[in-house]
Amino acid sequence: MNGLPGYNFAYLDEQTKRMIRRALLKAVAIPGYQVPFGSREMPLPYGWGTGGIQVTASILGRKDVLKVIDQGSDDTTNAVNIRRFFNRTADVATTDRTEEATIIQTRHRIPEKPLNENQILVFQVPLPEPMTRLEPHEAVTRKLHALADYGLMHVKLYEDIARYGHIATTYDYPVLVNGRYLMAPSPIPKFDNPKLHMSPALQLFGAGREKRVYAIPPWTRVESLDFEDHPFSIQRWQQVCALCDADDSFLDEVVLDGGGRMFVCSDSDYCRTRQAAGHTGTENTPMEVSA
Amino acid sequence: MYVAVKGGETAILNSYELLAAERRGDPEVAELTLAQIRGQMRLAVARVMCEGSLYDKDLAALALKQAAGDQVEAIFLLRAYRTTLPRFGYSVPVDTARMALRRRISATFKDLPGGQVLGPTYDYTQRLLDFSLAEASAAPTPPSAETPLPATSPRVTDLLGEEGMIEAELPLAGDPVPMDLSREPLRFPADRATRLQNLARGDEGYLLALGYSTQRGYANSHPFAGEIRMGEVPLEIIPEELGFAITIGQITLTECQMINQFAGSSDVPPQFTRGYGLAFGESERKAMGMALVDRALRAAELGEEITSPAQEPEFVLAHTDNVEASGFVQHLKLPHYVDFQSELELLRKMRSSSAKVGVGDTANQPELRATEREEA
Numbered sequence: 001m002n003g004l005p006g007y008n009f010a011y012l013d014e015q016t017k018r019m020i021r022r023a024l025l026k027a028v029a030i031p032g033y034q035v036p037f038g039s040r041e042m043p044l045p046y047g048w049g050t051g052g053i054q055v056t057a058s059i060l061g062r063k064d065v066l067k068v069i070d071q072g073s074d075d076t077t078n079a080v081n082i083r084r085f086f087n088r089t090a091d092v093a094t095t096d097r098t099e100e101a102t103i104i105q106t107r108h109r110i111p112e113k114p115l116n117e118n119q120i121l122v123f124q125v126p127l128p129e130p131m132t133r134l135e136p137h138e139a140v141t142r143k144l145h146a147l148a149d150y151g152l153m154h155v156k157l158y159e160d161i162a163r164y165g166h167i168a169t170t171y172d173y174p175v176l177v178n179g180r181y182l183m184a185p186s187p188i189p190k191f192d193n194p195k196l197h198m199s200p201a202l203q204l205f206g207a208g209r210e211k212r213v214y215a216i217p218p219w220t221r222v223e224s225l226d227f228e229d230h231p232f233s234i235q236r237w238q239q240v241c242a243l244c245d246a247d248d249s250f251l252d253e254v255v256l257d258g259g260g261r262m263f264v265c266s267d268s269d270y271c272r273t274r275q276a277a278g279h280t281g282t283e284n285t286p287m288e289v290s291a
Numbered sequence: 292m293y294v295a296v297k298g299g300e301t302a303i304l305n306s307y308e309l310l311a312a313e314r315r316g317d318p319e320v321a322e323l324t325l326a327q328i329r330g331q332m333r334l335a336v337a338r339v340m341c342e343g344s345l346y347d348k349d350l351a352a353l354a355l356k357q358a359a360g361d362q363v364e365a366i367f368l369l370r371a372y373r374t375t376l377p378r379f380g381y382s383v384p385v386d387t388a389r390m391a392l393r394r395r396i397s398a399t400f401k402d403l404p405g406g407q408v409l410g411p412t413y414d415y416t417q418r419l420l421d422f423s424l425a426e427a428s429a430a431p432t433p434p435s436a437e438t439p440l441p442a443t444s445p446r447v448t449d450l451l452g453e454e455g456m457i458e459a460e461l462p463l464a465g466d467p468v469p470m471d472l473s474r475e476p477l478r479f480p481a482d483r484a485t486r487l488q489n490l491a492r493g494d495e496g497y498l499l500a501l502g503y504s505t506q507r508g509y510a511n512s513h514p515f516a517g518e519i520r521m522g523e524v525p526l527e528i529i530p531e532e533l534g535f536a537i538t539i540g541q542i543t544l545t546e547c548q549m550i551n552q553f554a555g556s557s558d559v560p561p562q563f564t565r566g567y568g569l570a571f572g573e574s575e576r577k578a579m580g581m582a583l584v585d586r587a588l589r590a591a592e593l594g595e596e597i598t599s600p601a602q603e604p605e606f607v608l609a610h611t612d613n614v615e616a617s618g619f620v621q622h623l624k625l626p627h628y629v630d631f632q633s634e635l636e637l638l639r640k641m642r643s644s645s646a647k648v649g650v651g652d653t654a655n656q657p658e659l660r661a662t663e664r665e666e667a
């Protein structure tokens with residue numbers, strides 16, 4: 001079984017996959033360092049996960065079990081589309097259960113359930129350079145990385161504190177990997193940043209349009225930038241999930257017909273698993289929130 | 292009531308069918324054939340081949356049909372197909388002096404060896420809608436020249452070069468093999484061969500606008516259209532087992548050589564400099580825009596002050612590709628609930644802080660606000 005007639009297993013030809021795997025090996029060897037690679041045009045648009053798709057395609061084997069999430073959910077249209085793509089071109093088993101997957105391709109979230117050493121998490125990355133909004137020239141940022149000169153980012157965070165009293169970055173929050181390279185964790189909420197740290201799973205990052213891959217090997221130190229007197233902190237809600245009663249997950253705010261709000265887990269598998277285990281929230285009697 | 296977002300796959304499949312029906316249009320009207328698109332929409336086909344960087348008129352016509360005439364979508368389709376093709380080898384550089392000319396004009400000399408050849412151009416048409424085309428019309432029979440054009444015509448820049456009035460265009464020391472942008476990532480600083488490759492695949496509208504900006508003072512350029520030529524050139528490869536060049540076909544190219552003033556420097560006497568544009572098919576606007584931008588991007592090399600966007604290689608080259616640009620701009624349609632939620636919480640926190648006297652005070656905020664906790 002080969003998937004789509006006329007195309008190689010998982011779409012990319014073997015030479016291209018090998019080229020990407022070599023770039024990934026380099027990325028694993030230098031945690032957090034952005035490795036340029038010969039990104040290919042994919043049949044999905046740039047900016048829609050082509051980097052993650054190329055990484056997944058080049059590491060995918062016939063026995064792998066693939067999970068694809070977007071915003072934490074398996075059911076959002078782009079996640080469905082990417083899963084369909086690998087279904088058609090590689091005919092691999094897919095799942096929406098975090099613990100069953102060997103490869104999880106994700107956009108904007110890290111699953112709530114802890115990952116294990118047999119899993120690989122593949123991130124879709126729109127802008128791999130963490131300093132791109134501060135210094136758009138790659139020739140300059142490359143030099144700053146070489147010198148480990150991250151003053152630019154520290155000054156930005158400091159100015160946030162001076163202006164707002166706290167750091168005003170809530171997603172794609174910059175991290176220092178293995179004490180060396182400043183890295184963009186992709187636009188995951190900073191809520192997920194602690195999960196990057198000492199993860200037993202291999203974490204691979206693919207930026208197709210920008211033609212870069214980078215990696216966090218298992219059990220690697222990943223620190224979110226902060227200051228001694230302004231330590232890093234994550235979002236937490238006073239609400240719990242209205243479907244599964246979870247108080248430890250990232251919650252999406254849903255606007256109800258009557259104008260009220262309810263909060264539900266962004267990780268659909270986590271929520272479903274908890275509901276199956278007997279946890280119930282206020283579910284069908286949406287919580288009216290007084291502001 | 293909260294309805295879980297389900298059924299995405301069915302919705303996607305339904306959208307395919309709607310799209311196919313909209314593409315086909317009224318079934319009472321005859322369906323477009325690829326031969327019609329190829330033959331009667333040749334300029335659209337040329338643009339798709341050029342920016343799709345694949346010279347195949349049939350596939351470009353198919354892409355245009357599938358994309359319902361949307362050029363950028365057709366370019367994307369062709370590019371995505373192109374990636375799957377094996378690379379058998381690289382051609383011998385084409386020699387545009389050997390071009391079988393169908394058009395050749397120079398704005399710098401009144402007459403020149405080989406003459407001025409207008410060819411099929413809209414340049415001197417009066418742009419009056421021709422209502423006779425609304426109905427089927429008899430096929431026109433074009434006039435032909437009394438004497439055939441010479442097999443080779445010297446390029447205007449070669450004529451100037453004989454006098455030393457224009458910078459020589461010589462291969463770099465050691466004649467290094469140019470990189471292949473379709474196989475390797477763009478890195479900065481990029482050499483001229485790489486820049487030209489990038490511009491050749493670049494969006495026509497973008498190059499047109501950037502080139503235009505250099506004429507309006509955003510870069511100090513004084514260009515002359517030294518020569519524009521269009522026609523067919525043979526494409527040759529050297530198969531390893533033969534060791535000599537064989538012709539495998541011919542392609543239509545449009546070449547533009549812009550001539551620009553250059554004041555000279557301490558090392559170089561005043562002379563004309565070049566901007567170069569080359570495009571598949573009849574793509575004059577593209578080739579001219581490209582030549583203007585190429586010249587502007589040489590500012591650093593020629594010791595000119597960089598003051599304008601068109602002179603900045605990272606700005607120009609990182610944004611030429613319309614497949615990349617279209618994808619990234621339109622990815623904003625993808626869900627961003629999580630980022631948005633994070634921003635929403637931040638904004639609530641800021642508003643609540645600014646409403647109070649003390650900035651950064653986290654006590655007594657509305658119920659909806661996320662509280663902060665120390666990292667676990």
